[in-house]
Amino acid sequence: MSKLKYVGQSLKRKDGPDKVSGRAVYTQDVRLPGTLIGRVLRSPHPHARILKIDPSKALALPGVKGVITAKDTIGVKHGFVETPRYPADQDVLAIDKVTHVGEEIAAVAAIDDITAQRALELIEVEYEILPGVFDAETAMQPGAPEIRPTHPKVKEDLVNIAGKTETEWGDVEKGFAEADYIREDRFENQLRTHGYLEPQVTLAHWEGDKLNVWTSSMGTFIKRAKLSRTLGLPYSQVRIHKTYVGGTFGGKIDLYSHEYCAARLSMLTGRPVRITANREEIFSAYRHSQTLTIEIKTGVRKDGTILAQRFRIINNAGAHRGSGVVVIFLAWGFIMGPYRIPNLKYEGYAVYTNHTTRAPQRGHGAPKVRFAVESHLDMIAEHLGIDPITIRLKNARGPWEQLPNNDNTHEAGLIDCIKMVSQKSAFLDKWRQARPPADSKSPLRRGIGIGVTSYMSGTLIYPNGSGVVVKLNDDGSLIVLTGALDVGQGAETVLCQIVAEELAVGMDDIKLITADTDTTPQDIGAWISGMTYVTGNATRQAATHAREKILKVASEEMGVPEEDLGIEDKSVFNLHDPQQRMSYAQVFSASVAKHRGDTIIGEGFWRTMRDEPTHPSLATTKGRWTENYAFSAQVAEVEVDIETGEARLIKAYTVHDCGFPVNPGLIKGQVDGQVSMALGQAFMEEVMTKNGYTLNPNWLDYRMPLIHNMAGSEDFEVITEQYRVGQPYRTKEVGEGLVSGVLAGIANAIYDATGVRLTSAPFTPEKILAGLRKLEREKARELA
Amino acid sequence: MRDATAKARPAPRLITLTINGEVREVMVRPRIMLLEVIRDHVGLTGTKDGCESGTCGACTVLLNGKPVLACITLAVECDGKTVETVESLSEGGRLGDLQEAFLDQGATQCGFCTPGILMSAKALLKSNPKPTLPEIKKALEGNLCRCTGYNAIVDAILQVSDQGVAPLMK
Numbered sequence: 001m002s003k004l005k006y007v008g009q010s011l012k013r014k015d016g017p018d019k020v021s022g023r024a025v026y027t028q029d030v031r032l033p034g035t036l037i038g039r040v041l042r043s044p045h046p047h048a049r050i051l052k053i054d055p056s057k058a059l060a061l062p063g064v065k066g067v068i069t070a071k072d073t074i075g076v077k078h079g080f081v082e083t084p085r086y087p088a089d090q091d092v093l094a095i096d097k098v099t100h101v102g103e104e105i106a107a108v109a110a111i112d113d114i115t116a117q118r119a120l121e122l123i124e125v126e127y128e129i130l131p132g133v134f135d136a137e138t139a140m141q142p143g144a145p146e147i148r149p150t151h152p153k154v155k156e157d158l159v160n161i162a163g164k165t166e167t168e169w170g171d172v173e174k175g176f177a178e179a180d181y182i183r184e185d186r187f188e189n190q191l192r193t194h195g196y197l198e199p200q201v202t203l204a205h206w207e208g209d210k211l212n213v214w215t216s217s218m219g220t221f222i223k224r225a226k227l228s229r230t231l232g233l234p235y236s237q238v239r240i241h242k243t244y245v246g247g248t249f250g251g252k253i254d255l256y257s258h259e260y261c262a263a264r265l266s267m268l269t270g271r272p273v274r275i276t277a278n279r280e281e282i283f284s285a286y287r288h289s290q291t292l293t294i295e296i297k298t299g300v301r302k303d304g305t306i307l308a309q310r311f312r313i314i315n316n317a318g319a320h321r322g323s324g325v326v327v328i329f330l331a332w333g334f335i336m337g338p339y340r341i342p343n344l345k346y347e348g349y350a351v352y353t354n355h356t357t358r359a360p361q362r363g364h365g366a367p368k369v370r371f372a373v374e375s376h377l378d379m380i381a382e383h384l385g386i387d388p389i390t391i392r393l394k395n396a397r398g399p400w401e402q403l404p405n406n407d408n409t410h411e412a413g414l415i416d417c418i419k420m421v422s423q424k425s426a427f428l429d430k431w432r433q434a435r436p437p438a439d440s441k442s443p444l445r446r447g448i449g450i451g452v453t454s455y456m457s458g459t460l461i462y463p464n465g466s467g468v469v470v471k472l473n474d475d476g477s478l479i480v481l482t483g484a485l486d487v488g489q490g491a492e493t494v495l496c497q498i499v500a501e502e503l504a505v506g507m508d509d510i511k512l513i514t515a516d517t518d519t520t521p522q523d524i525g526a527w528i529s530g531m532t533y534v535t536g537n538a539t540r541q542a543a544t545h546a547r548e549k550i551l552k553v554a555s556e557e558m559g560v561p562e563e564d565l566g567i568e569d570k571s572v573f574n575l576h577d578p579q580q581r582m583s584y585a586q587v588f589s590a591s592v593a594k595h596r597g598d599t600i601i602g603e604g605f606w607r608t609m610r611d612e613p614t615h616p617s618l619a620t621t622k623g624r625w626t627e628n629y630a631f632s633a634q635v636a637e638v639e640v641d642i643e644t645g646e647a648r649l650i651k652a653y654t655v656h657d658c659g660f661p662v663n664p665g666l667i668k669g670q671v672d673g674q675v676s677m678a679l680g681q682a683f684m685e686e687v688m689t690k691n692g693y694t695l696n697p698n699w700l701d702y703r704m705p706l707i708h709n710m711a712g713s714e715d716f717e718v719i720t721e722q723y724r725v726g727q728p729y730r731t732k733e734v735g736e737g738l739v740s741g742v743l744a745g746i747a748n749a750i751y752d753a754t755g756v757r758l759t760s761a762p763f764t765p766e767k768i769l770a771g772l773r774k775l776e777r778e779k780a781r782e783l784a
Numbered sequence: 785m786r787d788a789t790a791k792a793r794p795a796p797r798l799i800t801l802t803i804n805g806e807v808r809e810v811m812v813r814p815r816i817m818l819l820e821v822i823r824d825h826v827g828l829t830g831t832k833d834g835c836e837s838g839t840c841g842a843c844t845v846l847l848n849g850k851p852v853l854a855c856i857t858l859a860v861e862c863d864g865k866t867v868e869t870v871e872s873l874s875e876g877g878r879l880g881d882l883q884e885a886f887l888d889q890g891a892t893q894c895g896f897c898t899p900g901i902l903m904s905a906k907a908l909l910k911s912n913p914k915p916t917l918p919e920i921k922k923a924l925e926g927n928l929c930r931c932t933g934y935n936a937i938v939d940a941i942l943q944v945s946d947q948g949v950a951p952l953m954k
Contacts, residue, residue, distance in 0.1 A: 019895030022830020246896030488894030676933030699839035
């Protein structure tokens with residue numbers, strides 16, 4: 001097979017020129033004449049019964065064109081998960097009670113923002129305040145205020161249980177009995193927001209029989225499904241248009257109330273309605289990540305081999321199920337992926353509290369789980385006198401391991417990742433040096449730490465499959481129709497590279513039409529880490545289909561068997577006589593003339609785990625989760641000022657098995673971005689709340705990494721798969737899993753630098769100083 | 785709460801701005817910010833609205849050559865001044881060197897912070913054609929980017945200022 005020209009190359013972004021010129025149209029840039037401004041009335045209380053809503057004064061205000069409350073809805077609930085076990089539990093507008101500060105109660109549409117704001121203030125709502133509960137472990141206990149009933153399948157005497165995941169294999173007690181050393185630890189982490197730069201914004205326009213929607217999202221097909229259902233419209237009456245998307249990171253997946261409200265208000269008023277959430281609303285009322293409390297017990301042999309592990313995870317899931325019941329399933333997946341655990345018992349609880357509803361966030365729980373597991377493993381290794389690399393190599397999964405859920409690790413490159421990251425970072429030379437710089441009076445201490453992760457690359461969640469159409473134009477260029485949405489990760493570029501490779505055309509010869517629910521085929525969306533694999537294979541298949549048609553026509557015209565034909569530069573040539581050739585333009589004409597008008601359209605579709613009927617059980621983990629595990633090992637080097645307690649990331653090394661890199665430059669961008677997210681999570685980011693109210697609802701008080709916080713980042717690939725033209729391929733995810741190892745590595749590096757073991761994120765100066773003081777006191781006691 | 789009656793509102797003023805070399809006259813009330821004038825009155829939507837509170841830098845434009853946050857700059861204060869936005873960086877549809885360097889380094893992902901960062905970088909490079917790393921950091925400290933981790937952005941500025949950084953992307 002000839003050398004690859006496009007796949008595997010760091011080609012510039014297809015959408016780049018639009019983005020650096022200001023031409024890129026984001027949802028906030030779409031303009032329609034006559035647009036009304038919508039605003040949402042939100043609950044001022046964390047938990048209250050709604051006794052009365054009277055919007056009459058608002059409706060009477062000049063300039064107000066519409067007001068909606070729950071009475072204007074069809075009462076269909078929605079949720080991140082909508083399954084028989086976990087039916088939807090969210091109203092688009094609150095009906096009888098509100099369960100978090102900022103919950104949506106009503107919405108108005110008016111001629112301008114000031115009038116809309118004024119109208120909100122005229123809506124009269126009477127509340128009966130109910131007691132709230134904010135801590136998950138308190139909320140579980142009988143006697144706590146009930147937010148929603150405990151799930152009927154959970155038989156324990158607990159309240160507010162939104163869902164439970166429970167699974168085990170092997171014999172955990174036997175494993176512990178055989179262990180030489182057993183350790184138990186508990187880890188906690190903070191509430192953290194996504195920090196997408198483009199606010200949540202939706203523009204909706206009802207045209208009498210069609211609802212047109214522009215919304216900042218992570219997948220237009222899932223938005224269409226949820227909007228159609230809550231509005232009571234057939235899918236075909238709702239069209240979600242493509243816009244550029246200004247960052248998502250998990251925070252713009254399922255339905256948000258403002259999307260429904262913009263649509264409903266447009267249907268009522270017959271005019272376009274735009275609703276934009278301001279930053280304070282996003283911080284105070286929208287969905288953030290979930291905080292997990294993770295209890296681990298591990299039994300090991302003297303040589304570090306894991307014999308048994310028991311996990312109990314409690315997720316503060318907020319006011320609705322949201323993705324809370326997904327995280328407690330995924331946490332199990334993130335536990336069992338990287339290391340062999342012969343005996344495992346896992347329990348995860350998602351608990352309702354009066355916090356805002358939760359959403360996925362880049363890694364969907366993995367950073368928290370891996371921070372806990374990797375810290376715990378380092379503590380075990382230290383007790384056993386084993387170094388961090390050796391204990392990881394001892395337990396790391398290898399290729400072709402069958403997992404207890406019938407997944408398989410395939411060509412897993414984890415062992416090579418650990419070895420390579422150790423070597424690239426000179427880990428063992430630096431470890432345990434707590435290196436002060438040459439000037440020994442300096443308060444700065446350096447430390448190094450490692451973290452390991454595996455992550456899914458696509459799974460089965462609606463809409464499950466992606467279709468792609470590749471059309472040949474009569475000048476030999478191509479149009480690709482795909483539902484894929486580029487949220488910044490580079491999907492458009494990667495799909496173009498695949499088409500360019502398969503059809504031997506230049507990147508500039510391809511025009512993409514994307515993510516429009518009326519004109520493009522269905523797509524899985526940019527939120528389950530499977531786009532390069534699933535939509536990419538659909539694209540490859542569509543291009544192959546088009547190539548087969550091109551070769552068939554050319555073969556007839558040229559009188560050369562198909563197997564003797566090659567393609568290059570938008571033309572077909574005779575492999576034995578390269579001068580004999582036909583341009584794609586000529587092939588197109590010949591096809592139209594002699595193949596009953598066939599204009600050469602290739603179709604492709606793909607689905608991960610094609611033979612699996614459905615997604616795995618969130619409650620029992622039964623069923624397959626993914627067919628492509630990505631693996632990685634990452635090392636963090638930190639510097640800690642022992643006088644101020646301030647720590648910073650100096651450098652991150654990432655070695656990962658992504659199958660093969662379709663675009664190494666784009667992958668580097670993903671790695672760097674995740675390093676930045678990890679250091680934000682490690683050192684500075686926390687949504688502070690008190691009784692459900694957000695205390696720091698802006699970017700001055702919620703600190704996100706600035707350019708001053710940037711860290712060095714090097715990445716290397718362990719290549720385990722190949723790309724061959726015309727063949728299905730396997731790629732593994734690179735966009736989510738790489739926050740984890742850095743976060744875990746930072747925790748371990750802080751310990752290496754200072755001896756302070758932090759079990760709760762973020763790793764603030766206060767916590768580090770408190771740890772140092774404690775060590776000093778212990779030392780003083782020993783001396784005494 | 786503002787009184788809704790027109791009489792009680794402060795009177796609008798006619799201001800003149802030179803935006804990307806074009807003279808524009810706009811009637812604005814005193815509370816209107818420069819960002820609203822640029823995006824809604826003039827219709828240049830390349831400048832982004834990320835926080836409306838001066839915290840993210842996505843709305844950075846040049847006012848008389850100096851970077852300002854358009855979301856917290858009153859339009860009436862800009863009367864008679866020149867404004868440059870991201871749209872000024874390309875000429876006749878051709879990208880400028882700074883923009884090309886961003887593409888060469890993969891320095892834009894979702895792209896929402898990019899217009900503001902480009903304008904901060906342009907102001908820096910105009911006064912300092914070969915900025916050091918600390919100078920680059922100082923100039924960009926008001927611009928949040930959630931996607932790139934900033935490394936690629938720094939590399940783009942080093943590349944365009946001819947400081948030995950080669951393109952990453954082809």
